[in-house]
Amino acid sequence: NAGVTQTPKFQVLKTGQSMTLQCAQDMNHNSMYWYRQDPGMGLRLIYYSASEGTTDKGEVPNGYNVSRLNKREFSLRLESAAPSQTSVYFCASIGPGLNEQFFGPGTRLTVL
Amino acid sequence: QKEVEQNSGPLSVPEGAIASLNCTYSDRGSQSFFWYRQYSGKSPELIMFIYSNGDKEDGRFTAQLNKASQYVSLLIRDSQPSDSATYLCAARSGSARQLTFGSGTQLTVLP
Numbered sequence: 663n664a665g666v667t668q669t670p671k672f673q674v675l676k677t678g679q680s681m682t683l684q685c686a687q688d689m690n691h692n693s694m695y696w697y698r699q700d701p702g703m704g705l706r707l708i709y710y711s712a713s714e715g716t717t718d719k720g721e722v723p724n725g726y727n728v729s730r731l732n733k734r735e736f737s738l739r740l741e742s743a744a745p746s747q748t749s750v751y752f753c754a755s756i757g758p759g760l761n762e763q764f765f766g767p768g769t770r771l772t773v774l
Numbered sequence: 775q776k777e778v779e780q781n782s783g784p785l786s787v788p789e790g791a792i793a794s795l796n797c798t799y800s801d802r803g804s805q806s807f808f809w810y811r812q813y814s815g816k817s818p819e820l821i822m823f824i825y826s827n828g829d830k831e832d833g834r835f836t837a838q839l840n841k842a843s844q845y846v847s848l849l850i851r852d853s854q855p856s857d858s859a860t861y862l863c864a865a866r867s868g869s870a871r872q873l874t875f876g877s878g879t880q881l882t883v884l885p
Contacts, residue, residue, distance in 0.1 A: 693871050702782060704862060704877035705818070712871050720872065752817055760806075760871065765817035 663688050666766035668753050674772045675743045683738040683769050685753030693756045694736040695763065696720075696728060698749040705752065711736055743773045777801075778865050780876035788884050793850040795879050797863030800844070804865040807839060807846045808873065812860045821848070821861075853883040 666687045675681055687694065692713045697705040707720030711730040725747060727739045740747060753766040777800040787793045806825050810818035824830045824837040836849040850857055860880045864873040
């Protein structure tokens with residue numbers, strides 16, 4: 663099992679450009695999450711999907727959109743990137759016991 | 775707003791000592807608490823979780839929960855240089871599927 667995979671690993675964007683971060687899990691988990699991590703800020707929830715076909719806003723959703731494409735895949739889109747969106751983005755999924763979130767390797771995004 | 779607070783550190787302990795990491799939370803509805811370890815440049819990984827007041831031990835790690843004081847701690851016995859990492863505390867309310875994370879405590883174990 664690959665667990666949670668994310669692409670790309672690194673990305674540099676110019677202000678105003680758009681991009682989609684991809685996430686997939688092969689653990690048959692219902693719930694998936696997108697976080698951003700900034701120095702000294704811990705992990706902040708952007709959006710989550712409790713199950714296929716549903717998405718909900720987290721703590722910091724502004725400037726982002728998500729799509730739960732199917733049970734395996736959950737993508738995060740930046741429509742018009744801003745320097746404030748420079749961060750490390752983690753995707754995660756959680757099993758039915760809600761005890762352990764499994765994290766992907768992260769995407770390091772820089773917006774110039 | 776639900777908050778989870780951690781001392782950001784850095785916390786340094788000598789090899790073989792006990793490292794004590796602390797966390798407080800503001801939401802009295804929080805029922806489940808999690809400790810994650812994150813090495814520099816890597817993703818978080820779960821160390822252990824705790825639901826009930828008291829202590830829970832797993833190898834060299836002990837989680838402690840005091841719901842009356844809204845306080846969670848993680849003790850690492852016989853600390854090793856490989857324990858050097860950032861430790862994240864997280865809380866979940868009831869059956870909610872979201873976790874609220876603290877900002878993390880950076881631990882350095884000195885050889």
